[in-house]
Amino acid sequence: MRGHAFVVAGYIPGNSVFHRMRLGLKAAGLFLVAVMCLASPFVSVAVGFWTTTAALAAVVGAHFAAGLPWGRLWRAVRLMLVFLVLIAAYQWWQHGPAVAWQVIAAIIATVLASNILTATTPVDELLDGLASIVRPLERIGADPERFSLTVALMLRSIPFVIGAFADVRDAARARGLERNLMARSLPVVIATVAYARSTGEALAARGLGEPAIKTVERAYKD
Amino acid sequence: MNEPHPGSSSRPPAAAAPARRRRGWNAMDLSLIAVFAALMAASVAIPGINVGALGVPITLQTMVVSLCGLVLGFSRGTAAVSLYVLLGLIGLPIFSGFRAGPAVLASPSAGYIIGFIFGAAVVGALATLAVRSRWRVVGLFGAALAGGVVIHAFGIAGFMLRGMGLQTAVVTDLAYIPGDIIKNVIAVAIALSLHRAFPDLLVRRRK
Amino acid sequence: MNQAVSPSIVLSGAGVSIESGDPRSPAPKRILSPLSLTLAERRIAVIGANGSGKSTLLRLLNGLVLPTSGTVHVHGRNTRDEGTAVRSMVGFVFTDPLSQLVMPTPLEDVELSLRRMKLGKARRREAAMAVLAGYGLEHLAASSIYELSGGERQLTALATVLAVEPSVLVLDEPSTLLDLRNTKLLMERLAALPQQVIMSTHDLTLAATFERVLVVDDGHIAFDGAPGDAISHYRKLVG
Numbered sequence: 001m002r003g004h005a006f007v008v009a010g011y012i013p014g015n016s017v018f019h020r021m022r023l024g025l026k027a028a029g030l031f032l033v034a035v036m037c038l039a040s041p042f043v044s045v046a047v048g049f050w051t052t053t054a055a056l057a058a059v060v061g062a063h064f065a066a067g068l069p070w071g072r073l074w075r076a077v078r079l080m081l082v083f084l085v086l087i088a089a090y091q092w093w094q095h096g097p098a099v100a101w102q103v104i105a106a107i108i109a110t111v112l113a114s115n116i117l118t119a120t121t122p123v124d125e126l127l128d129g130l131a132s133i134v135r136p137l138e139r140i141g142a143d144p145e146r147f148s149l150t151v152a153l154m155l156r157s158i159p160f161v162i163g164a165f166a167d168v169r170d171a172a173r174a175r176g177l178e179r180n181l182m183a184r185s186l187p188v189v190i191a192t193v194a195y196a197r198s199t200g201e202a203l204a205a206r207g208l209g210e211p212a213i214k215t216v217e218r219a220y221k222d
Numbered sequence: 223m224n225e226p227h228p229g230s231s232s233r234p235p236a237a238a239a240p241a242r243r244r245r246g247w248n249a250m251d252l253s254l255i256a257v258f259a260a261l262m263a264a265s266v267a268i269p270g271i272n273v274g275a276l277g278v279p280i281t282l283q284t285m286v287v288s289l290c291g292l293v294l295g296f297s298r299g300t301a302a303v304s305l306y307v308l309l310g311l312i313g314l315p316i317f318s319g320f321r322a323g324p325a326v327l328a329s330p331s332a333g334y335i336i337g338f339i340f341g342a343a344v345v346g347a348l349a350t351l352a353v354r355s356r357w358r359v360v361g362l363f364g365a366a367l368a369g370g371v372v373i374h375a376f377g378i379a380g381f382m383l384r385g386m387g388l389q390t391a392v393v394t395d396l397a398y399i400p401g402d403i404i405k406n407v408i409a410v411a412i413a414l415s416l417h418r419a420f421p422d423l424l425v426r427r428r429k
Numbered sequence: 430m431n432q433a434v435s436p437s438i439v440l441s442g443a444g445v446s447i448e449s450g451d452p453r454s455p456a457p458k459r460i461l462s463p464l465s466l467t468l469a470e471r472r473i474a475v476i477g478a479n480g481s482g483k484s485t486l487l488r489l490l491n492g493l494v495l496p497t498s499g500t501v502h503v504h505g506r507n508t509r510d511e512g513t514a515v516r517s518m519v520g521f522v523f524t525d526p527l528s529q530l531v532m533p534t535p536l537e538d539v540e541l542s543l544r545r546m547k548l549g550k551a552r553r554r555e556a557a558m559a560v561l562a563g564y565g566l567e568h569l570a571a572s573s574i575y576e577l578s579g580g581e582r583q584l585t586a587l588a589t590v591l592a593v594e595p596s597v598l599v600l601d602e603p604s605t606l607l608d609l610r611n612t613k614l615l616m617e618r619l620a621a622l623p624q625q626v627i628m629s630t631h632d633l634t635l636a637a638t639f640e641r642v643l644v645v646d647d648g649h650i651a652f653d654g655a656p657g658d659a660i661s662h663y664r665k666l667v668g
Contacts, residue, residue: 030324038328079319083330083381086394090387103385107328114325118313126313145544146252149531152541153256154263154305156533158316159575161257161264181404185282186412189289190419192261193254197420198528200253205493205521206542206590207513208531209249 011122018066018120023129026117033059033113037106041099048102056109063112066120076115077108084108127151149209153199157192164191251298254423258294258302259309262286263316283318284373284398285405287338288366291345292413293423299346303338310335333380337373345369349413362413366406374399437597437625438468438490442499445485461485461648463498468627474636474656475629476663477645483629486645487601490627491519503597520595520624524602526586527574535561535577535585536570542592557592564588564618580611587618600628604635633660 013019018026036055041048063073077084084104091100118126130151134144168187169178177183203209247255265282290299306316315322317335326332345365352361374395381391416423444463461482468490477483488494489501492508492515501508503515523529532538539557548556561567566588569581577585583603590598600619604612616635619626628639636642642659644652644666652662 027324034325034328076321079321080329080331083384083386083394086390087330087381087385090390091385094387107330107384110328111325114313114323114328118315118323121313123314130308130312149541150252150256150305151309152532152537153253154259154309155314156531156574157257157260158263158267160527161260162267165264165268181408182411185285185408186415189261189412189416192257193293193416193420193423195528196254196257197250197423198523198525199257199531200248200250201493202521202523202529203249203253203531205491205516205523206529206593207516208541208544209252 012068012072012119014067014120016066016120018062018116021120023121023125026121027129030110030113030117034110037109041102041106045098045102049098052102052105052109056105056112059109059112059116062116066116068116068119072115072119073112076111080107080111123155146209149203157195157199160195161188161192164188164195247298254294255298255302255305258286258290258299259305262290262303262306263309263314266316266318266320282405283338284341284370284402285409287342287373288345288369288406288409289412291342291347291369292349292362292366292409293416294346295350296343296346300339300343303342307335307339328384330381330384330386331377333383334373334377336380337376340376341369341373344372353417359410359414362410363406366409367403370402370406374402437504438466438627439502440464440466440468440489440496440499441502443489443496443501444498445482445489445494446497457497459648461489464650465499466643466650466653468625470640471625472639472641473625473627474639474642475627475645476631476633476636476642476659477629477651478667481645482648483645484601486643487521487599487627487629490597490599491516491521493521517593518595519597519599520590520593522583522586522590522598522600522603524605526579526582526606529586530574530582530589533573534571535566535574535588538574538585538589539592542589546593560588560592561585564591578611579606580608580614583607583611583615584618587615591622591624595624597625597627598622600626602629602631604630604632633663636660 033055037052040051060073084107087107088100088104091103121129127148131144131148134147137144165188168184168191171187172178172180172183175183200209262283265286268282287303290302293299294302310317310322311324311326313323317326321329326335345368348365348368349362352358352365355361377398378388378391378395381394382388386394442463442465443461444459445461446457446459475483475486485494489496489508490503492501492512495509495512503518506515506518508515530538532541536554536557539560540553543553543556543560546553546556558567558570561570564584564587566581566585569577569585574582574585583606587603598619604615607615612632612635616638619628620638628635630636637656637660639656641654642652642656643650644659644663646666651666652659
């Protein structure tokens with residue numbers, strides 16, 4: 001759906017096994033990787049070491065099988081690099097190199113695995129997946145329709161807010177207030193709240209988003 | 223939690239007054255929750271702002287977390303941040319660095335992301351009390367700081383869960399503190415301005 | 430229209446005032462003085478300066494704003510007690526269609542409107558396509574609302590409101606953000622509608638084409654009558 005253009009950034013179109021795989025299966029696979037990496041060290045250091053290394057190798061293999069580029073893999077690691085180095089140093093000092101490797105490999109493997117899931121699943125499918133998780137909660141009083149409406153509202157508002165940030169940055173630049181955090185953010189928040197209020201009003205005018213939907217049905221009948 | 227709902231107001235008159243008596247959130251509340259969640263997501267896509275002396279680009283994320291609590295109060299603020307975290311976890315690239323998906327929970331900075339939810343909750347709960355007190359400005363700033371403490375505590379716990387030592391974790395975390403204090407000051411200033419611009423929006427003063 | 434009860438909209442002593450919000454002067458501020466009106470004509474325009482109370486008057490008609498004194502009835506239903514029913518009879522189009530269109534594409538937005546009808550997913554999509562086609566917008570069904578022109582957006586907003594077949598259509602300055610050509614297009618669409626149309630506008634040429642024109646000034650109805658007289662009254666008022 002093109003309306004979600006901004007948030008589709010995570011998805012890389014393709015026709016790999018993973019692109020065609022059902023979302024539930026991918027989620028199960030991700031869960032399996034996480035459990036293997038997190039639980040195996042409890043058996044023994046050696047089991048943890050080898051299981052995690054195997055999992056990491058498998059995930060890296062899967063990354064390329066899904067047709068995802070190198071850059072994507074490196075970017076995921078780079079964003080955590082500082083922390084990874086700190087963690088590795090501490091673990092090495094406390095428990096030796098094997099444990100340090102296991103801990104680092106476990107983090108990288110799970111992050112890459114989830115990267116594959118999000119890179120091979122379009123946003124709409126992810127949202128449908130979310131909706132199907134929420135649906136059973138209806139019995140305990142949740143309102144999936146209003147939940148989906150709120151999610152849709154949020155997605156649709158992101159481009160508006162980004163646009164507001166851009167406008168305000170230009171305005172601040174024009175007045176030489178580029179480094180003024182207040183001048184850069186207050187107008188954005190004001191515009192955002194005004195927008196939220198007019199959207200809320202429009203929803204109310206259309207009879208959407210209000211809890212008492214049953215009243216409408218009654219009104220139609222009598 | 224008894225949240226104030228947008229009721230009658232000045233120009234243009236606020237919507238959905240009829241829903242005020244019903245339980246739960248009305249259309250206006252849903253809209254505010256959704257749009258503040260979007261503000262969280264958008265603040266990630268905005269390049270860091272270089273603020274003079276610090277030399278470190280400041281991202282607006284923690285500021286928006288505080289704002290959610292300060293502006294929307296406890297329940298709506300928590301809902302907005304939770305919605306943002308939930309959508310990030312199911313795979314929308316809206317966490318800092320455009321990261322996404324459940325494995326963010328496995329990454330070293332996972333603590334901060336979970337901490338956002340509890341931070342917003344604490345800010346919201348305290349802000350509700352603060353606006354009713356005599357020391358409104360100080361109270362709101364205290365609320366924002368308390369939320370910051372919660373977020374950082376979660377952040378440090380997250381580092382340690384991933385195998386970082388306590389000292390390293392605290393030192394790593396400290397790097398973010400000065401920026402966060404500045405952002406909290408600004409969040410409070412923004413919240414006060416919003417309160418003037420939209421008198422019925424914020425946690426309302428006792429009449 | 431199925432609700433053929435006339436007269437359609439009756440305001441009896443309906444006024445709006447708000448708390449000042451200023452603790453030092455707690456006297457409520459009057460937005461709209463109590464007024465009694467019967468709105469039965471098919472085409473009614475509301476003109477007046479910014480901040481005169483036009484928007485509040487229009488919002489009274491579908492219960493978005495409740496009167497703080499008096500009552501408003503639409504087809505015999507009180508906006509205070511039967512707000513949801515009233516809003517399903519009175520469609521409302523706002524000045525800025527971007528705040529009105531909730532979903533990322535026109536098709537999804539119309540589907541959202543049709544949600545109340547409890548159709549299946551496939552039937553709902555079909556019905557939504559039919560609505561869009563009915564207003565000549567089917568080619569835009571899957572476009573992002575951000576890609577639409579201002580005129581297309583406002584026509585889409587109109588379609589999503591009309592999708593649930595309200596018997597009254599209220600429009601709050603719908604042409605303010607439109608250029609001349611799109612204004613003309615919007616007005617042609619409106620003229621063809623069977624619904625009762627109540628619209629506020631700053632465009633006096635447009636107002637002149639309506640059956641009845643209300644001039645709102647400082648929270649009062651300053652004039653109520655035929656368009657020619659109303660407009661000359663308004664011009665005098667502005668000086």
